[in-house]
Amino acid sequence: MKSGSKLEKILESGQFAITGECGPPQGADRSVIERKAQHLKGNVDAVNVTDNQTSIVRMSSIATCAILQQMGLEGTMQMVTRDRNRIAIQSDIFGAYALGIRNILCLSGDHQSFGNHPTSKNVFDLDSIQLIQTVKQMRDDGKVLGGDEIKGVPKMFIGAAANPFADPFEFRVVRLAKKVAAGADFIQTQCIYNLEKFERWMEMVRDRGLHEKVYILAGVTPLKSVGMAKYMKEKVAGMDVPDEVIDRLRGAPKGKAAEEGISICVEAIQRLRQIKGVHGIHLMAIEWEEMVPVIVQKAGLLPRPTPQ
Amino acid sequence: MIVGERKSLEEIRKMINGYKKVLVAGCGTCVTVCFAGGEKEVATIASALRLAAQKGGDAVEISEATIQRQCDIEFIQELKEKVEQADAVLSMGCGAGVQTIAETFGGKPVLPALNTRFIGRTEEQGIWSERCAACGDCILHLTGGICPIARCSKSILNGPCGGSKDGKCEIKSEVDCAWQLIYDRLKSLGQLDLLEKIIPVKDWSASRDGGPRKQVREDMKL
Amino acid sequence: MAEDIKLGVYLCDCGGTLSKEIDFPEIQSRLEKIPDIKHIGLAHSLCSTGDLERTGSEIGEKGINRVVIGACSPRLYEARFMGAMEKSGLNPHLLSLANIREQCAWVHPHRSKATQKAVKQLEMAVKNARFLEPIEGEAVSVNRDVLIIGGGISGMEAALALSELDHKVTLLEREKVLGGRLRDLHSLYPLEVTPEALLTKKIEVLNKRANIEVMTQAELLKVEGQLGNFKVQIRAGHSQITRSFGALVVATGCDTRFAKEKYGLELSDEIITPLQLERMLKSSEDWPKIPQKIGFLLDISDEFSRISTISAFRNGLAAKRRFGSEVYIFCKNLKLDTHGMERIYREVRNRGVIFFKFGEKKPEISRANGQINVQLEDLYLGKERVNLSFDLLVVDEQVIPQKGFENLASLLHIALDPRSFYQPANVHLYPVASNRKGIFLAGSCRADLDFPDTVADGRAAAEAVHQLLFPGEIWVDVRKVMVDADKCVLCLTCIRSCPHRAIEVDPVKKAAKVVDVACQGCGICAGECPAKAIQLNGFTDQEIGVQLEFLKEAV
């Protein structure tokens, strides 16, 4: 065991994992988190907490994870390198570990030009791969980047992201391999709508034997409407939403598009489960947490295991 | 070269407000090449300032002078007489030029007419783009001669990130993804193996993050 | 200027006619107040030989060193006035001219206003004259050898003509053999001669000329220099050579292309291009199937093409003669604007070729039982649809620039027109000149020309080259454009923006250098230079500034 987190235990035991996602509020109101957590509790094994996603200022990921821990859920702290230099990053990891957080997802983060502070200065002292290396060095060597010994080593279960749909496609698996080499224990992918392309990517992953070195959790997001699907296709960087998916939503009877979206999602999960090397699902029900129990139920993934 | 861009006339007028005699000082090096602060731009902005002043009924006297390089004190000395006659100097040089004039003529206010933007190249007549971030620790040999620090929006050293699509950056569709360029270039060089290695955490102390930089060549000192 | 300025002002009342509109005594009295003016003369026709001679000798006698003329538009007699000055021993560029006829007398009906403006203009001309500096001329010797790029009929004609005019000619051809597109044609009807016989004869003559060198399988690698001395790198076969030429003629011809996207169908055995038909008619072999009915479609691939039209006429007649086929031509607007086309058109009609004219709606083409059906609404037959089937349908082609045109244009720095043909300096007046002095265009590389025009173009280009090079030297104004090397920062703006490619980097001075022989004096470089390092003589900042002075003092 590297960290002993619940997520690590489930994956280690070979069971199919589900992680959820919780976007913190744009303010200090903890009830928002508590409400979202109600829908996730018992339905997912760990909950990712985003770190000022799309560069919009929100409650910190660490604090939100701590609140989730208090409620009996396991958090996965997302950390982007956009806003902190290596000093702040390592300091936050110490703090997070002390608060009981055991999973971290290492990201570079969306550019600040997308958010509500486009005039801010970015940091990017490290990139995501270097962040993985840093967390691993802290855990395995017990040293900070600068080389000093750590007193009270943070043993994190290290996650990284992968986007099979970004370009250049043939390099995506190489970059995954770099993340694995840097020390990633698990991977969460970008939302998958183009399953054929994802399958091709997984084939390349297996060719390199990466599926045996890292746990891959396939990302899924239920679509609420045609509008949302089109937005994801056109506006969200690195997203691949095939026209068939949009047509299917469009073809749904009036008022039933959301239902169709759930069906698409459940079918995707079932298909993803069949792919060799997929160890779990990362279910991102963006501002639609109440549907998580339904999706998990329909996908036949209940009840969730409770490792000791 | 250093690429600069003229500030708006409004901003410049606010800066010179209150001064009766203003010397517009051009620089004959980088900013001449990028049409921001050469002799013609100096004459143009001087004329525009006079017109604006006349229109507003202000009395301001504008003089002009362009020197070879504003970052060398010997050239700046050529301005001495005109500077003495002026109440303020509006420099059309880069930030280095503005400061060298200010350091040379202690008692005279020196105002920047340009925004100094980047170290870049002429892509084609009328188009300049950033190429170097002056990080002080060049790694272009690892990245096919394309700088990820200056040209990747996130300056990441192990790219491309998940926002690279069709060769473009996620922040703007007209911005090339530097890492796609690096990938293509290394592919054509047969050096894709370079991308299998992780570029380690960068030593930023050589860059501006290490504090103001200074370079000394002992043998060249007189 | 060390010498004192002595101004001579000459006014002309245009045979007395301008006196009604302008008060010349008033002008004279106003000008008399200006110091430096040594002489004011009033002539009735300054353009006449008598007045000119008188003026010329006066300039000499009185030691006048700056001349101001108030007369008609400089477009008329400026050159003549300059000639008179030169004769009198004064540099002709020390002339400042006020256009008091076209710009004052003739356009401002109030005599006082016209007079006032004339005074103003003359005052400015006087001020301007003080700044004038002589521009010296210089004879630049030029190489009389000529390089012709493209060994089609146009290039061959140019080569032959130049050879007759005693120029050494190098004829460059990309293919293995000379002849270009002419090799594909089976007839030049109504000309008697066959393309084959014509080519054989021309090539024979070419080969006999000692001053023509033909290089086949050759290509241009690099071109440097200017009119009179182009340094050219050529690859011919496996060898690479560098030569000098005084002028270049581009005669690379054109290409054609079946516009599949406009037709919406594929070519086949029954649907062929004019070029395919030419080749078929050229072969003496038996045709697999005698075409009983042939249709020609025009104006679909290209609405401007003469080439497809003449080819339909020629080959329609040929098919009639050879197979007795029925021939139909479908067109939108026939264009008969080349030599002899009207006559052939009448002949085609008399021989029973049937024309249909369609409008905006294109004919519909379909296949059935090995036949091609054409359906259309004829503009003259009204709504009833014409429905015909053919054994053979000949589609028209679009005329497009020759392969490699972009490369050649960038090697030579010559401009392209909107259709990507090489752009003549003036389509009507000087169609064989390019934007660069010493580089000429001939034949269908500049427009879609039919055979006779192509031949004529080759000769016209040869004449133009000869006119330029035959004296072996060219008289050019030196330092018409002045570069201040100290100010030049070598930003390359002038070099990039000169439409005539007349500016180079001076490797010694490390500054821009204007090649006088190539410069056409437009002043775009001076307009662009961000360092104000370039001034155009006659239009310097100072001189423009003086002209703007008139604005200060209210008219």
Next chain:
Amino acid sequence: MTENKNGFSPKIAAFCCFHSAYQAADMAGATRHAYADGIYIIRVPCAGKVEGLHILQAFEKGADGVLVLACPEESCHFISGNIRAKKRVNHILQVLEEIGLEPERLKIFNLASNQALRFLQVVNGMAQRIKDLGPSPIKAGNSGR
């Protein structure tokens, strides 16, 4: 002619390409077509020679309006001079806006050497527009130079 009741007769500097507009102006004269006497023709070899700076200087010296008259598009005597002129005029229009001068005071037109009537339309139209606009707010000769 172009004077209004206040006696305002606009002063307009017309930079005329010697290969097009200058000839058109000559032709207007030859056909005895009158135009406003405040139109002052400045001969340039090519509209591409007209610098933005010269346009501003014309305003400094008291022009109420400035015209740049170039060869027709795609038919410039010097290939690209008219295009360069247009781009420069557009740039100077931005500067005029920054200064606060009405953009109507600066115009570029393309005309051929034989278009005498177009020349007249252009200059008379300009004179009328400037008359409606009133005198330039810049006082001539008030320059700080």
